[in-house]
Amino acid sequence: MKNSNEIPDFIKGYGKVKLYNENKANEKPQDKILKNIQESIIKSNLISGMTISFQTNHRNNNNILNLIIEEIDKLGINDINLVVSSLGKIHEPLIKYIKKGVITKISTSGIRGEIAKEISINNILKNPVVFRSSGNKVNSVLSGKLKIDVAFLIASSCDTMGNFNGIEGQSAFGSTGYSMTDTKFANKVIVITDNIVTFPLGKISISMDYVDYIVKIKSLTINTNFLNSIKLTKNPRELIIAEKAAELLIKLGYIKAGYSIQPGPGGSFLAICKFLKEYMKKNEIKGSFLSGGISAYLVNLLEEGYFENIFDLQSYDVVSAKSLLNNEKHIEISDASYNEILSNLDIAIVNATEIDIDFNINLLTGSNGIIMGVPTVTQDIARTSKITVAMSSCMRKRIPIITKKVTNVVIPGKDIDILVTERGICINPRRKDLIKILKKENIKLTNIKKLYETVTKITGVPKKPIYTENIVGVIESSDGKVIDIIKQIKK
Amino acid sequence: MKNSNEIPDFIKGYGKVKLYNENKANEKPQDKILKNIQESIIKSNLISGMTISFQTNHRNNNNILNLIIEEIDKLGINDINLVVSSLGKIHEPLIKYIKKGVITKISTSGIRGEIAKEISINNILKNPVVFRSSGNKVNSVLSGKLKIDVAFLIASSCDTMGNFNGIEGQSAFGSTGYSMTDTKFANKVIVITDNIVTFPLGKISISMDYVDYIVKIKSLTINTNFLNSIKLTKNPRELIIAEKAAELLIKLGYIKAGYSIQPGPGGSFLAICKFLKEYMKKNEIKGSFLSGGISAYLVNLLEEGYFENIFDLQSYDVVSAKSLLNNEKHIEISDASYNEILSNLDIAIVNATEIDIDFNINLLTGSNGIIMGVPTVTQDIARTSKITVAMSSCMRKRIPIITKKVTNVVIPGKDIDILVTERGICINPRRKDLIKILKKENIKLTNIKKLYETVTKITGVPKKPIYTENIVGVIESSDGKVIDIIKQIKK
Numbered sequence: 018m019k020n021s022n023e024i025p026d027f028i029k030g031y032g033k034v035k036l037y038n039e040n041k042a043n044e045k046p047q048d049k050i051l052k053n054i055q056e057s058i059i060k061s062n063l064i065s066g067m068t069i070s071f072q073t074n075h076r077n078n079n080n081i082l083n084l085i086i087e088e089i090d091k092l093g094i095n096d097i098n099l100v101v102s103s104l105g106k107i108h109e110p111l112i113k114y115i116k117k118g119v120i121t122k123i124s125t126s127g128i129r130g131e132i133a134k135e136i137s138i139n140n141i142l143k144n145p146v147v148f149r150s151s152g153n154k155v156n157s158v159l160s161g162k163l164k165i166d167v168a169f170l171i172a173s174s175c176d177t178m179g180n181f182n183g184i185e186g187q188s189a190f191g192s193t194g195y196s197m198t199d200t201k202f203a204n205k206v207i208v209i210t211d212n213i214v215t216f217p218l219g220k221i222s223i224s225m226d227y228v229d230y231i232v233k234i235k236s237l238t239i240n241t242n243f244l245n246s247i248k249l250t251k252n253p254r255e256l257i258i259a260e261k262a263a264e265l266l267i268k269l270g271y272i273k274a275g276y277s278i279q280p281g282p283g284g285s286f287l288a289i290c291k292f293l294k295e296y297m298k299k300n301e302i303k304g305s306f307l308s309g310g311i312s313a314y315l316v317n318l319l320e321e322g323y324f325e326n327i328f329d330l331q332s333y334d335v336v337s338a339k340s341l342l343n344n345e346k347h348i349e350i351s352d353a354s355y356n357e358i359l360s361n362l363d364i365a366i367v368n369a370t371e372i373d374i375d376f377n378i379n380l381l382t383g384s385n386g387i388i389m390g391v392p393t394v395t396q397d398i399a400r401t402s403k404i405t406v407a408m409s410s411c412m413r414k415r416i417p418i419i420t421k422k423v424t425n426v427v428i429p430g431k432d433i434d435i436l437v438t439e440r441g442i443c444i445n446p447r448r449k450d451l452i453k454i455l456k457k458e459n460i461k462l463t464n465i466k467k468l469y470e471t472v473t474k475i476t477g478v479p480k481k482p483i484y485t486e487n488i489v490g491v492i493e494s495s496d497g498k499v500i501d502i503i504k505q506i507k508k
Numbered sequence: 509m510k511n512s513n514e515i516p517d518f519i520k521g522y523g524k525v526k527l528y529n530e531n532k533a534n535e536k537p538q539d540k541i542l543k544n545i546q547e548s549i550i551k552s553n554l555i556s557g558m559t560i561s562f563q564t565n566h567r568n569n570n571n572i573l574n575l576i577i578e579e580i581d582k583l584g585i586n587d588i589n590l591v592v593s594s595l596g597k598i599h600e601p602l603i604k605y606i607k608k609g610v611i612t613k614i615s616t617s618g619i620r621g622e623i624a625k626e627i628s629i630n631n632i633l634k635n636p637v638v639f640r641s642s643g644n645k646v647n648s649v650l651s652g653k654l655k656i657d658v659a660f661l662i663a664s665s666c667d668t669m670g671n672f673n674g675i676e677g678q679s680a681f682g683s684t685g686y687s688m689t690d691t692k693f694a695n696k697v698i699v700i701t702d703n704i705v706t707f708p709l710g711k712i713s714i715s716m717d718y719v720d721y722i723v724k725i726k727s728l729t730i731n732t733n734f735l736n737s738i739k740l741t742k743n744p745r746e747l748i749i750a751e752k753a754a755e756l757l758i759k760l761g762y763i764k765a766g767y768s769i770q771p772g773p774g775g776s777f778l779a780i781c782k783f784l785k786e787y788m789k790k791n792e793i794k795g796s797f798l799s800g801g802i803s804a805y806l807v808n809l810l811e812e813g814y815f816e817n818i819f820d821l822q823s824y825d826v827v828s829a830k831s832l833l834n835n836e837k838h839i840e841i842s843d844a845s846y847n848e849i850l851s852n853l854d855i856a857i858v859n860a861t862e863i864d865i866d867f868n869i870n871l872l873t874g875s876n877g878i879i880m881g882v883p884t885v886t887q888d889i890a891r892t893s894k895i896t897v898a899m900s901s902c903m904r905k906r907i908p909i910i911t912k913k914v915t916n917v918v919i920p921g922k923d924i925d926i927l928v929t930e931r932g933i934c935i936n937p938r939r940k941d942l943i944k945i946l947k948k949e950n951i952k953l954t955n956i957k958k959l960y961e962t963v964t965k966i967t968g969v970p971k972k973p974i975y976t977e978n979i980v981g982v983i984e985s986s987d988g989k990v991i992d993i994i995k996q997i998k999k
Contacts, residue, residue: 022916024993030613030635031982037989039922122521144521178848197717201692216852217817217839226688226844326708348708353717357669361707425513431530491522500528502513 049179050213050231055088057230058167061205063094067166068122070100070203072195073108078238081209083110085169090119098122100165102151102195103391106130115141124149124163127381127391136489137387140505146388146490148381148427151330152356152397153497155198159353162497168203170196171237172210176218179208179228183332184220184342184349186212188237191311191332191341193222197351200227211237220342222349247312247333249291250284254439258408259288262366262437267296268458269451271364271404275305278364279398282310282333285408286366290318297323308355308362309394311337311347319346330355330394356397365402367395367433369409371423374466376430376445378407379423381492384416386424386482386506388490396495399432404451406435411468417476419469424482426501427492441468483507540670541704541722546579548721549658552696554585558657559613561591561694563686564599569729572700574601576660581610589613591656593642593686594882597621606632615640615654618872618882627980628878631996637879637981639872639918642821643847643888644988646689650844653988659694661687662728666701667709670719674823675711675833675840677703679728682802682823682832684713688842691718702728711833713840738803738824740782741775745930749899750779753857753928758787759949760942762855762895766796769855770889773801773824776899777857781809788814799846799853800885802828802838810837821846821885847888856893858886858924860900862914865957867921867936869898870914872983875907877915877973877997879981887986890923895942897926902959908967910960915973917992918983932959974998 026034051057063069069089071082082101087110089097099120104111109131114120121143128136128146135141149157157163172181173189183193188211200206200223207230250256266272272293280286297304307315308328313336319327320340328350332338340347350358370390371379378399380392399405409418419438434451436443441463444452455462483506490503517525542548554560560580562573573592578601580588590611595602600622605611612634619627619637626632640648648654663672664680674684679702691697691714698721741747757763763784771777788795798806799819804827810818811831819841823829831838841849861881862870869890871883890896900909910929925942927934932954935943946953974997981994 022993022995024990025979028636028979028982028990028993031638031979034982034990035988037920037985037987037991039920041987145519147522178845178852180845201717216849217819219836224842224845225848226692226842328708345710351715351717354669354671354715357716358707361669429528429530488516488519488522491519491525494528496528497526498528499515499519499525502515502519504513 054232057207057232058088061167063167065094065096068098070165070168070199072102086114095119096121100124104128104132126393128388133388138506140487140489145488148492150396150495151394153493153495155352155356158198158202165203167205168199169207172208174212174214175208175210175231176214176216178216179225180218180221181208182220182222189338191338192329192349194330194350195352198353205229248284249287255285256288257439258437260292262406262408263289263292274302276363277305279309281366287314316340359401362402365398365405367399367407369407371420373420373423374469376433377423377426378428379425380427382425384479396428399428400495404434407433408437411438411440411472412476415476417472419472545723548698548723549579552658554658556585556587559589561656561659561690563593577605586610587612591615595619595623617884619879624879629997631978631980636979639983641887641986642885644984644986646843646847649689649693656694658696659690660698663699663701665703665705666699666722667705667707669707670716671709671712672699673711673713680829682829683820683840685821685841686843689844696720739775740778746776747779748930749928751783753897753899754780754783765793767854768796770800772857778805807831850892853893856889856896858890858898860898862911864911864914865960867924868914868917869919870916871918873916875915875970887919890919891986895925898924899928902929902931902963903967906967908963910963
């Protein structure tokens with residue numbers, strides 16, 4: 018193409034001129050759909066030393082992460098920093114690749130099972146695991162502290178242009194919330210799906226803008242018992258604790274129109290909702306939102322009109338995944354948005370592997386010092402909610418939950434306001450306001466030190482683990498600072 | 509908080525330790541809602557020399573950009589690079605701030621009215637305007653070539669956390685598509701709205717993750733005649749051209765099941781849809797999608813089932829905005845996604861201020877050399893569609909549209925396949941395939957050079973503008989290279 022105007026090589030106020038060349042202008046955008054995981058790794062330009070991420074929000078129902086690492090190893094790539102929401106039983110084949118040096122760093126909210134034991138006891142990972150809550154991880158990515166080179170994601174439906182969701186298709190798993198920040202900030206994004214559909218996808222959770230490559234595999238799921246509903250506990254001790262916790266929140270005036278709560282995922286945590294529901298029904302109270310990991314019991318509360326909305330970061334069962342698809346009051350929320358709404362969260366209910374007399378909570382290691390837990394967002398909700406209630410039995414299989422000093426601090430005591438156990442209620446002395454109200458209401462309170470003494474009289478004081486000098490884990494607090502370290506266990 | 513484990517200052521494989529400090533840990537996230545535009549500019553840390561963006565997808569209906577620049581000036585900030593989708597009559601108060609040096613750079617798809625004249629004739633802007641199509645601008649932002657420091661955006665509804673849309677509220681304007689890439693990539697994002705609603709907003713177009721500040725103003729709109737429907741042309745010459753163009757596309761086999769078309773926004777462009785619709789009805793053809801700027805006539809085609817989807821980058825009228833809210837087949841599309849779907853676009857219909865005998869098109873300047881047009885996505889659709897048809901009268905007010913050399917090249921001739929005028933049809937000689945088919949179909953074709961001669965016999969050849977040596981505009985092609993320059997007019 019000849020031009021009527023002579024174009025200089027450099028234009029003041031614009032800079033160096035790259036001239037239009039008609040022979041190079043019409044390059045077609047390449048097709049995003051690739052043959053297999055290996056091709057996607059090659060196209061992503063992944064090399065040794067880089068950081069990859071994978072969100073295991075399906076938990077134990079797929080081995081896709083294992084397949085990815087296997088292909089990375091086949092390509093001779095190693096020294097990978099793995100950013101993963103959690104690692105569990107299904108990921109045990111990764112032990113081989115950790116030992117081989119394919120994976121040399123891990124950033125995660127928690128690890129269960131053999132991998133955790135191997136790291137704690139045999140120090141198989143080259144560098145300490147960095148334990149980050151979901152909120153801390155999001156902030157690390159947003160601030161650029163944690164750079165993800167290649168994000169691998171799972172979609173139950175993905176269209177030919179890369180729009181995807183987790184709510185349609187035969188492997189529907191619900192919210193893609195935990196994947197959203199990775200998708201938006203990783204240098205390359207690879208979607209793995211067993212269901213490619215015609216463009217455009219009806220309900221788009223994550224937009225094609227962010228997706229570089231799509232890989233179709235035969236099936237996303239390998240565990241057919243995945244996504245079974247979490248049932249309300251029938252354990253009488255857990256029911257007593259839940260009832261007491263509900264009563265306290267009512268007496269303290271937190272259960273009022275427009276309140277919000279994150280009850281935690283387990284069956285004993287759902288029980289608190291059962292008791293709150295009775296009170297809400299009687300007093301015609303409608304809450305604002307339920308948040309976090311969502312199961313059928315919470316969906317029911319939404320459908321019955323006890324709450325305005327559910328904010329779903331992770332769907333725990335098929336009922337939740339379906340509700341997310343069909344109920345517009347059930348809202349899929351990104352991990353970054355979730356971080357923001359926590360400033361509106363009134364009540365956080367948390368669990369504890371250990372809690373000490375300063376109200377510090379351990380969720381990551383057992384009293385034997387071995388890594389075993391997955392706290393996900395627990396640090397974040399404890400930090401930001403208006404009131405945080407820890408619910409726990411005083412002992413588990415004759416191991417005391419209440420200790421003098423937790424083996425590892427995961428949640429600082431200042432973030433815990435109340436501990437409810439089957440043997441008494443303890444209020445953090447910082448919360449004089451709560452103590453004052455509860456005394457007026459004639460609620461019997463127990464001093465946590467006294468409770469500790471009572472419990473250890475029954476259980477005895479367990480032996481402290483003996484450590485080597487090697488640090489196998491660094492625990493970051495919700496605000497990204499180091500709150501504790503985990504050392505290797507001496508055999 | 510004392511810790512049971514001694515934490516070193518430096519951990520091998522982790523790095524320098526920033527220790528958790530309980531007194532600093534619980535900083536509350538700040539409220540996003542600010543008092544006014546001035547406060548948002550201050551909080552955004554905007555300083556002289558930075559780049560701001562504003563998408564004028566409402567076109568002439570608000571003066572918000574003027575208010576922003578006024579406040580920037582009041583704060584003593586200058587040397588601003590303004591990234592704006594277009595500038596028109598309503599922005600004429602900005603002339604003062606351009607002359608004053610508050611705005612020293614502009615990146616835009618086009619400029620109309622007095623600002624354009626002042627730049628062309630009096631060279632009031634310190635640096636040349638960079639003319640970028642929407643697609644080119646998106647790619648410039650995605651690649652990091654164009655860094656936006658502060659993006660100002662408009663929302664007709666925004667919740668207290670910053671989720672927003674353009675489809676609800678008294679000032680609903682439709683798609684926020686043009687704002688999406690800015691929102692995702694700007695360092696700071698400020699949403700201006702006249703309608704703050706309770707969290708969470710029902711239909712979220714852009715998520716709170718991206719929003720830093722929210723400013724409420726009294727009203728978004730100042731022109732009550734904004735968003736009036738574009739009517740089908742009644743001009744007989746335009747109807748003849750549209751009918752011919754439709755006939756050509758039919759004969760060439762482009763109007764078949766699943767085809768897609770971007771017909772362009774004006775009333776004469778809608779006429780082509782009228783003729784295609786008749787053919788589609790008779791032959792029971794259903795198309796895939798309509799894209800681009802959307803008006804009531806196209807919404808009607810969707811509702812009557814002539815197309816599967818509308819991809820809406822910009823809504824031209826109230827009917828489109830309402831359809832976007834209510835019809836799930838009418839899809840809001842980000843500017844970045846729009847760029848991607850263009851690879852699936854079959855037919856692009858484009859206009860021309862001038863077209864020359866090499867099929868180059870000018871959309872930015874008049875034959876007098878003065879800036880006057882707003883091409884938005886026209887370069888992009890011409891580049892990527894399978895067939896591009898230019899529709900134009902041969903002359904306008906005795907000024908020839910067909911010229912020997914366009915005053916400025918905006919779309920290279922190689923991207924234009926067919927020119928349809930009231931005096932004949934010209935096929936780009938590159939498209940031998942089309943010529944072959946049309947000859948078989950006994951369609952009379954005209955050589956563009958002969959058409960040029962016929963037209964200039966009637967109109968005469970207009971005088972070429974006389975320029976100074978100053979470059980006032982740099983025109984980039986759809987792929988981001990320099991395709992032409994615009995020089996200052998000699999008075």
